[in-house]
Amino acid sequence: MKKTTSIYPELPQWYRYAFIITTAMLLFSGLGQMPLYKRYFIADVPGFSWTGDYFFLNHLHYFSAALMAFLIPVGFFKNYFRSYIENNESRPAAYAFIIMFAAFFAADIAKIIAAGYGAGYPREMIFTISLMNILLTFLFVITVPLLWASKKILITVEAKEGNTDSSGKYGAPQ
Amino acid sequence: MMVPAVLKGASQNELATMIDLRKCIGCESCVYACQESNQSKYPQPQKPFPKMYPEKVKVSDWSDKRDVTERLTPYNWLYIQRAQVEHNGEMTEVSIPRRCMHCQNPPCAHLCPFGAAHKENNGITTIDPELCFGGAKCSAVCPWNIPQRQTGVGPYLSVAPALAGNGVMYKCDRCFDKISEGRMPACIEACPVGAQTIGPRDEIVARAKKMADEENLYLYGLDENGGTNTIYVSAVPFDKLNQAIEKGPGKPHLAKTEDTMARTDVLAGALLTAPFAGAVASVTGFYRQIKKYFGEKK
Numbered sequence: 001m002k003k004t005t006s007i008y009p010e011l012p013q014w015y016r017y018a019f020i021i022t023t024a025m026l027l028f029s030g031l032g033q034m035p036l037y038k039r040y041f042i043a044d045v046p047g048f049s050w051t052g053d054y055f056f057l058n059h060l061h062y063f064s065a066a067l068m069a070f071l072i073p074v075g076f077f078k079n080y081f082r083s084y085i086e087n088n089e090s091r092p093a094a095y096a097f098i099i100m101f102a103a104f105f106a107a108d109i110a111k112i113i114a115a116g117y118g119a120g121y122p123r124e125m126i127f128t129i130s131l132m133n134i135l136l137t138f139l140f141v142i143t144v145p146l147l148w149a150s151k152k153i154l155i156t157v158e159a160k161e162g163n164t165d166s167s168g169k170y171g172a173p174q
Numbered sequence: 175m176m177v178p179a180v181l182k183g184a185s186q187n188e189l190a191t192m193i194d195l196r197k198c199i200g201c202e203s204c205v206y207a208c209q210e211s212n213q214s215k216y217p218q219p220q221k222p223f224p225k226m227y228p229e230k231v232k233v234s235d236w237s238d239k240r241d242v243t244e245r246l247t248p249y250n251w252l253y254i255q256r257a258q259v260e261h262n263g264e265m266t267e268v269s270i271p272r273r274c275m276h277c278q279n280p281p282c283a284h285l286c287p288f289g290a291a292h293k294e295n296n297g298i299t300t301i302d303p304e305l306c307f308g309g310a311k312c313s314a315v316c317p318w319n320i321p322q323r324q325t326g327v328g329p330y331l332s333v334a335p336a337l338a339g340n341g342v343m344y345k346c347d348r349c350f351d352k353i354s355e356g357r358m359p360a361c362i363e364a365c366p367v368g369a370q371t372i373g374p375r376d377e378i379v380a381r382a383k384k385m386a387d388e389e390n391l392y393l394y395g396l397d398e399n400g401g402t403n404t405i406y407v408s409a410v411p412f413d414k415l416n417q418a419i420e421k422g423p424g425k426p427h428l429a430k431t432e433d434t435m436a437r438t439d440v441l442a443g444a445l446l447t448a449p450f451a452g453a454v455a456s457v458t459g460f461y462r463q464i465k466k467y468f469g470e471k472k
Contacts, residue, residue, distance in 0.1 A: 033287045034338075035309035039231060054315050055434065058285055062441035069448035074456045112442055114289070126289030127305055 015075060022067045029061035030108075030137055065108055072105065107133045188278065188297030189353070190375035190403040191362070192382050193271055195410075196391075197369035200254050200269030205243050207364030208252045208273075211349060216240075216249050217303070217342060219326030224335035231340060234308075234323040245424030246272070248324035248344040252361055255425065257418035261410045268410055270419070271361070271370070272426055273346035274299065274320045275395055275402035279435045282312035282321065291321075291343075297375065297403045300347040303328055308341030317399050317434055318426035321345040375403060382407055400433030 032051055037043045043052030050056050111133045114126045219237050226233070236242070240249040252273040259266055280299045282291040290305035291312045301312065301321065307330045313321040321343035330339025349359035357363075362370045371378070379396065382405045386393050394406040406428075408415065416428040 033285070035311045035314075036338075040228070054285055054311055055281075055437075059437055059441055062438060062445055066441065066445040066448040069445055070452035070455075073449055073452035109445065111289075112445065121292075123289060123292050123302055123305070126292060130287065130289050 015071070018067075019071055019075070022064050022071060025060060025064035026068060027137065027141065029057045029064060030133075032057040033061065062112070065105075065112075068105065069109075072102070103136060107136050187374040187376075188295075188403055189348075189372055190276075190297065190378040190405060191348075191359075191370055191372045192378050192405045192407060193370050194385075195268055195270060195369070195406055195408040197367045198254075198269045198271060199367055199369075200256060200267075201366065202243065202254055203364045203366055204271055204361035204370070205250070205252050205254060207360040208346070209250065211352070211360035212251065212347075215303075215344075215347070217324040217327040217344065219324055219341070220331065221326060223326040224331065226340065227336050233325045234341060235325055236322070237324065237326075246320060246322050246345070246426075247424060248322045248342075251344065251346040253424075255419050257410075257415045259410050259414045259418045261414060266410060268408065268415060268418075270406070270415065270428070273361075273404075274348070275318065275398070275404040276346075276348060277399050278401040278403060279399070279433070279439070281315040281317075281399075281434045284435055284438065285315050286312055294350065296350075296353065298348045298350045298353070300350055301343050301345060303342045303344075305329065306342045307333075307339035308343055309339065310343060312343055315434065317431040319423070320426060322424060378405060394428060398431040400435060 031037075032054075035054075037048075037051035037057075042048055043050075107129060110129045111126075114121050114129050217237065219235070221237075223233055223235070234248075236247045236249055239247065243250055243253055245253055252271060255270040255272045257268045257270065259268060276297055276299050278297070280291070280293050282301075283289075283293045283299055286292075286306075287309070288305050288307065290307070291299060291301045293299045306328055308323050308325065308328055310321070310323050313319050313323070322345065323341050323343050325341040328339070328342035330341065333339065349357075349361075352359060359372065362372055371381075373381075382393055382396065385391055385407055389409075392408045392411050394408070394412045395402040395404045406412070412428050413430075419425070419428060421427050
């Protein structure tokens with residue numbers, strides 16, 4: 001049986017909000033790991049003096065990274081994997097999204113381990129990981145809105161008999 | 175002077191130094207030995223410096239003040255701090271060699287965005303001038319604000335000198351190159367009174383504690399910032415010394431210092447366990463969903 005659905009993975013509302021907020025926190029605190037906010041007056045804006053506190057930004061970055069580390073497997077297992085098993089749907093954007101985010105996140109964790117706890121690691125390795133971390137962040141910033149926009153792209157998939165799009169948002173069985 | 179093999183850079187043991195302030199006579203032999211030994215590592219800035227934006231970004235130029243020895247600068251990684259204190263009814267003058275403490279858990283290395291500041295296996299923290307952009311974050315997060323900046327040198331010049339970076343940060347590297355060759359750091363070698371000793375940290379700490387217990391002395395650096403690899407031994411309490419010394423830019427304090435990385439370590443632990451927690455939570459939820467799904471099918 002064929003049906004029309006979005007290539008975007010079905011995610012509950014709470015997950016989307018949690019994901020957006022955590023991503024914003026990660027990116028903002030991540031950029032703040034470079035001493036930009038003090039130089040470019042962000043820390044001088046009333047109410048934003050905390051952006052000049054490197055320890056606070058570091059704690060915020062780790063905290064949001066921990067939140068994200070929790071959300072990724074939740075998103076993968078609960079929403080994507082289940083959707084695949086139950087509806088036999090294959091969503092390419094979800095694969096791209098998960099692979100890219102896992103790479104971005106692995107680089108982040110590698111950076112934390114190597115820079116903080118990697119006494120004796122080759123310095124070139126730490127620098128390469130740091131650079132990868134920054135490059136993947138930019139890649140992520142560019143790709144996420146594209147994936148978000150891909151919600152509008154509909155594909156026809158083979159679905160198990162009797163199943164309908166569980167969100168009911170992107171089309172009914174044909 | 176040669177050091178035992180255990181002190182070489184390849185060693186897995188952290189090295190620590192003990193500075194006995196009762197012995198230090200403040201002659202500055204260590205300061206000049208440091209300068210002479212590290213000449214080749216000092217910055218050679220290109221002038222004029224590139225204009226930096228916004229205009230509030232300040233140039234840090236010590237290239238015309240290379241002979242300054244009364245504070246830390248990019249050209250002076252060790253200086254003698256002096257204190258006149260009254261202790262046990264007597265006025266005493268104490269000379270305190272000051273340089274990087276080489277923390278066990280260094281915030282400069284943890285928080286450097288490019289890994290330019292890095293802790294080696296042997297406990298020495300160094301800053302690579304070929305990677306450092308001179309953002310001075312290491313200095314801001316150092317409890318003693320040890321690293322000092324020189325503008326007009328380093329990789330920022332070939333990236334976007336007007337918009338990002340401001341030179342390179344410099345500090346004591348404990349003569350890591352000499353140590354890797356099995357030689358003593360210049361300051362230790364030059365000291366005429368043997369005020370400073372170096373060795374595996376556990377041995378140095380044991381010796382310092384024993385001295386403190388037996389001779390009623392005070393220690394600094396053992397627990398500061400979670401533990402450092404520089405242990406000062408003094409007959410005068412360090413809070414008295416801290417009140418008596420001149421403090422300010424390039425002139426570090428001697429106050430008690432909390433472990434600045436303690437909270438980060440807790441959060442790093444949370445970060446490493448979070449994916450497993452998320453996986454467990456979702457597999458449990460997934461199992462319930464599957465059970466429900468097949469239950470409905472039946």
